[in-house]
Amino acid sequence: MNIHPIAQTIREIASICSAFGFTVELGPELETEFYNFDALNVPKDHPARDMQDTFWVKTPTEKGERQLLRTHTSSVQVRYLETHDAPFRILAPGKVFRNEATDATHDAQFHQIEGLVVEPEASMSSLKGMIEHILKSFFKEEITIRFRPSFFPFVEPGVEVDMLFKGTWMEIMGAGMVHEHVFKAAGKTGAEKGFAFGVGVDRLVMLKYNIPDVRLLYAGDIRVTEQFA
Amino acid sequence: MKISYTWLQKYFDDPLPHVDELCTQITLHFAEIDSVEAVGGDWIIDVKILPDRACYALSHAGIAHEVAAIIRKPCARANAFGVDFDIATIENAVPPYPLRIDSPHCDYYTATKGTIGPIREGGVYDEIVRLLVSIGQRSINPLVDVANFVMQDIGQPLHIFDAGKVHGGITVRQAHEGEVLTTLDKKELTLTPEDMVIADDTHALALAGIKGGIKAESSRDTTQFILEAAHFDAGHVRRRSTIHGIKTDASKRYENAIAPFFAQSGASYALGLIERISTDVRIDAFRRVGEVGPTTRTCTITSRGISDMLGIELDLKTCTEYAVLLGFSISQDGDACHVTVPSWRHDIYREADIAEEIGRLYGYERIPSTLLSESKQEKEKNSYWRILEAIRSVLISRAFSEICTYTLVDHGEYDVLAAPAGRDALRTDISTRMKEALERNAQHADLYGLNRIALFEIGTVFTKHAGEEMHVCFGAIPVREKMKLTEAYVKEVCTELERMLEEFGIACAMTPALQTNGSVVIVEVSCSSIMRTADVEEREVEKLNVEIQPIRQYTHYSPYPYIVRDIAVFVPQGTDPDAITRSIKKHGGDLVYRHTLFDVFEKKDSGKTSYAYRIVFQSNERTLTDAEVEDIMNRIYADMHSLGYEVR
Numbered sequence A: 001m002n003i004h005p006i007a008q009t010i011r012e013i014a015s016i017c018s019a020f021g022f023t024v025e026l027g028p029e030l031e032t033e034f035y036n037f038d039a040l041n042v043p044k045d046h047p048a049r050d051m052q053d054t055f056w057v058k059t060p061t062e063k064g065e066r067q068l069l070r071t072h073t074s075s076v077q078v079r080y081l082e083t084h085d086a087p088f089r090i091l092a093p094g095k096v097f098r099n100e101a102t103d104a105t106h107d108a109q110f111h112q113i114e115g116l117v118v119e120p121e122a123s124m125s126s127l128k129g130m131i132e133h134i135l136k137s138f139f140k141e142e143i144t145i146r147f148r149p150s151f152f153p154f155v156e157p158g159v160e161v162d163m164l165f166k167g168t169w170m171e172i173m174g175a176g177m178v179h180e181h182v183f184k185a186a187g188k189t190g191a192e193k194g195f196a197f198g199v200g201v202d203r204l205v206m207l208k209y210n211i212p213d214v215r216l217l218y219a220g221d222i223r224v225t226e227q228f229a
Numbered sequence B: 001m002k003i004s005y006t007w008l009q010k011y012f013d014d015p016l017p018h019v020d021e022l023c024t025q026i027t028l029h030f031a032e033i034d035s036v037e038a039v040g041g042d043w044i045i046d047v048k049i050l051p052d053r054a055c056y057a058l059s060h061a062g063i064a065h066e067v068a069a070i071i072r073k074p075c076a077r078a079n080a081f082g083v084d085f086d087i088a089t090i091e092n093a094v095p096p097y098p099l100r101i102d103s104p105h106c107d108y109y110t111a112t113k114g115t116i117g118p119i120r121e122g123g124v125y126d127e128i129v130r131l132l133v134s135i136g137q138r139s140i141n142p143l144v145d146v147a148n149f150v151m152q153d154i155g156q157p158l159h160i161f162d163a164g165k166v167h168g169g170i171t172v173r174q175a176h177e178g179e180v181l182t183t184l185d186k187k188e189l190t191l192t193p194e195d196m197v198i199a200d201d202t203h204a205l206a207l208a209g210i211k212g213g214i215k216a217e218s219s220r221d222t223t224q225f226i227l228e229a230a231h232f233d234a235g236h237v238r239r240r241s242t243i244h245g246i247k248t249d250a251s252k253r254y255e256n257a258i259a260p261f262f263a264q265s266g267a268s269y270a271l272g273l274i275e276r277i278s279t280d281v282r283i284d285a286f287r288r289v290g291e292v293g294p295t296t297r298t299c300t301i302t303s304r305g306i307s308d309m310l311g312i313e314l315d316l317k318t319c320t321e322y323a324v325l326l327g328f329s330i331s332q333d334g335d336a337c338h339v340t341v342p343s344w345r346h347d348i349y350r351e352a353d354i355a356e357e358i359g360r361l362y363g364y365e366r367i368p369s370t371l372l373s374e375s376k377q378e379k380e381k382n383s384y385w386r387i388l389e390a391i392r393s394v395l396i397s398r399a400f401s402e403i404c405t406y407t408l409v410d411h412g413e414y415d416v417l418a419a420p421a422g423r424d425a426l427r428t429d430i431s432t433r434m435k436e437a438l439e440r441n442a443q444h445a446d447l448y449g450l451n452r453i454a455l456f457e458i459g460t461v462f463t464k465h466a467g468e469e470m471h472v473c474f475g476a477i478p479v480r481e482k483m484k485l486t487e488a489y490v491k492e493v494c495t496e497l498e499r500m501l502e503e504f505g506i507a508c509a510m511t512p513a514l515q516t517n518g519s520v521v522i523v524e525v526s527c528s529s530i531m532r533t534a535d536v537e538e539r540e541v542e543k544l545n546v547e548i549q550p551i552r553q554y555t556h557y558s559p560y561p562y563i564v565r566d567i568a569v570f571v572p573q574g575t576d577p578d579a580i581t582r583s584i585k586k587h588g589g590d591l592v593y594r595h596t597l598f599d600v601f602e603k604k605d606s607g608k609t610s611y612a613y614r615i616v617f618q619s620n621e622r623t624l625t626d627a628e629v630e631d632i633m634n635r636i637y638a639d640m641h642s643l644g645y646e647v648r
Helices: A005-018 A047-051 A075-083 A124-139 A180-185 A201-209 A214-218 A222-228 B005-009 B019-029 B060-071 B087-093 B124-134 B142-154 B234-244 B249-255 B261-277 B303-310 B316-325 B351-362 B384-397 B431-442 B487-503 B528-534 B578-591 B626-642
Strands: A030-032 A055-057 A067-069 A088-097 A109-118 A145-152 A155-165 A168-178 A194-200 B002-004 B032-039 B042-048 B099-101 B106-115 B158-162 B170-174 B180-182 B188-190 B196-199 B204-207 B224-232 B282-290 B296-302 B329-333 B336-342 B379-381 B452-463 B467-478 B513-517 B520-526 B540-542 B563-572 B592-603 B608-617
Touching: A005 A088, A005 A109, A005 A124, A005 A201, A005 B384, A075 A088, A075 A109, A075 A180, A109 A124, A109 A201, A124 A145, A124 A155, A124 A168, A124 A194, A124 A201, A124 B303, A145 A168, A145 B019, A155 A194, A155 B351, A168 A201, A194 A201, A201 A214, B002 B005, B002 B060, B005 B042, B005 B060, B005 B124, B019 B032, B019 B042, B019 B060, B060 B142, B060 B316, B087 B261, B087 B282, B099 B106, B099 B282, B106 B170, B106 B261, B124 B142, B124 B261, B142 B158, B142 B249, B142 B261, B158 B204, B158 B261, B170 B224, B180 B204, B224 B234, B224 B261, B234 B249, B296 B303, B296 B351, B303 B316, B303 B351, B316 B329, B316 B336, B316 B351, B384 B452, B384 B467, B384 B487, B384 B528, B431 B452, B431 B467, B431 B520, B467 B528, B487 B520, B563 B578, B563 B592, B563 B626, B578 B592, B578 B608, B578 B626
Parallel strands: B099 B170
Antiparallel strands: A030 A067, A055 A067, A088 A109, A109 A194, A145 A155, A155 A168, A168 A194, B002 B042, B032 B042, B106 B224, B106 B282, B158 B224, B170 B196, B180 B188, B196 B204, B296 B336, B329 B336, B379 B540, B452 B467, B467 B520, B513 B520, B563 B608, B592 B608
16 A cells, blocks of 8 residues: 655655666675675775674675675675676665664664766766756755765765755765775776765655654554555 | 864964854865864864874864865964974984884884973963863873873874883883783783783883873873884774774874874974973983885876866866865876875875865865766666566555564574674564564554555565575454455465566566464565576566655654544435534544544435444543543534434
8 A cells, every 4th residue: 555655765766867777776785794895995904994883794604704784785886896887877775784873863774775877977077966866856846965075985086965955954965986996896997987876765755754763664653654645 | 083273273374264164164175073162262173084084184283284275375384383393303412212113013113211390380381281171181291291282283192101110121012922011091901912012121011002001101290201102003003902992092093094204293293392391301312213104105197087087177287276285296297297195195096086185175066067968768677676666566556555674683593793682683584573563553553544454565584594585575464354364365466476577577486475373464475586587587678667656744643542432323315424524523623533434324214324433532642531532422422413313
């Protein structure tokens, strides 16, 4: 009867982006250290590992690699790059996990959508245009965004994207130009050009549908799902 | 990094912009600001320094240089007090201090032995203490305060030993197995050869780069001191700091790879400050061991490369202007430009790094939005995601509502480390939580006028024999009698799914693992075979033009219990039951959450029709009492009687 607002949102964004030829790719939630960190330019013993709290899984893979629950959908970037040639445009939605204290805006599991565009047209300018277009079409109103200098190990330049929502600037996603290290980790030359963005789906859902607590999305409660009838 | 506005101002001869304007500029061109607090006549600004810039910006000097580039006014001095002393100038004028480096994790160490006299009243020392306290640091003693000030000012961690408690000279070495070090805060550490220590001839005096020991602790009475300014391997400091569970301002800077270059300027600055705060200062001995390494690094850029990355047209002249603002030197080489940066900028190695420096100073707000070219394709390739979405659509059309439950549960085949108890294993199925959800939700059925709770979830499960698998799980629990899900219906749904999958070219038997537990019916199926075939099938499908049904804004449900009452009324045949619902609304008002018509019955040969309503009463503010509800019902009955309707 009723679709979950998270699935609804993923469909909407996929639909908005399909006009630009984006396909939707999925990746594993139980990930190896390599795809979640090292390939994304987050080496062991580097303070950048502190940027996210990780759920490490006790058993290693058969090959002895450390496993974890992926902390972001960015892990799909290198997996896809390894097996596909540019140019391409993909979205990678899915569940991600952070070992953080839970409250009204944070839960141990949530959903993200990754966007990855690898082609000569990719630039900070076309990145801005794409993000604006997605948010405008999703919220169905004229929205203003701004880029703020920031840092993610797998993009350079890296920015936080803020959106002006109901009179306040709020952080809505991270984005940037794909780092050379990521291309090389996928077996490419490193001279490729691409941009990437990662947005928290739960955040978008809470803003659009006025949901006060993220944990309501995972409660399996019809008093929540029936609201969306 | 907490900085003081007045401390920052010391780097500039002209007044800085007002704190609000300054914070806006910093936010737009450099870093996020976590907080701004007015303290005394000062403002304390907490600048969020991320791992890329922690190599140079965990200091007032680093941030001052950023501000200088942003406001286009150069820094007037290299440190807050404009101390110009260079320790290298006295190196040959004093005896060498006995110093040895015996550890692979230390490549540069300077040791200065000196004497300090009485502190000058009302001078620089008072200002140093005031500035330290303003950013939340404690004042300990003049020597340690100077050391701490230098770290907060230019970023270099320093350590002070009481020379009277140091026997012989200083050796940087690995610890002995079982060697004990009592730290300054009286914590006893048992060390291993993995640890690096600063030691004298007899004892370990400090855990290198992390924490000082109590043995050679300085105090207000210390007159002879040894000043350490060194460089320790970032990875080593981070590992040992994590293992011992000790994180300090010093270890943070070392693990973020502060360059060896700063050790010498740190020692020089500290000694210069000691001389300003005290009379009778002497340098008694000095030694430096190791290499600082190259102080610059060069990378090459082209205006084409920078412009393409940013998506704006910038000529080489403009690019170089920004490089110069940041204190880099440039040399042109035809179409290219070699940019020389200080080697301690570990965030700058490639053209992309320079593009970021130029882009952020130019101002990202000035970069226009452009749209990528649209895609001409009408069809797209089949994909695993499309198929999962098709499964979702089938289940929704079959009146199942979607839920999403937790992956981390209390029991599973994969354990998760350091997770809260009860949420430390990966689920092996969805059915367990589905059953709980169905039973839990059955009690709320009346709120929504439901005869049956029917739910589904598409999500991952984890087993040792199959690894990570996507499963589809759907199930139902009846609320009213005879509303239990039949096997026939389940078969119907599965057949529909199988047919739909065939259209995608997938042959997959949705043989349900049917579970029946009393009235609960649950089906769980694995999508593994779908995934294996999905991306291989080169079929084309219609572009995803999902008919997005708009969904309403959420209003939070009431936490208070609801009360249900049924009412059945005979009205003359052909009469609209309007009067009944009007009465319900009139007397119930806001307390009526829902009323549902659940039965219509024509009594033979009576000329009357019976309408039966289920009324759900609930308040958003409190628990309703039976008495309140009885009262409302009585008024409704009274209305019905006055209209001549018979209440059953």
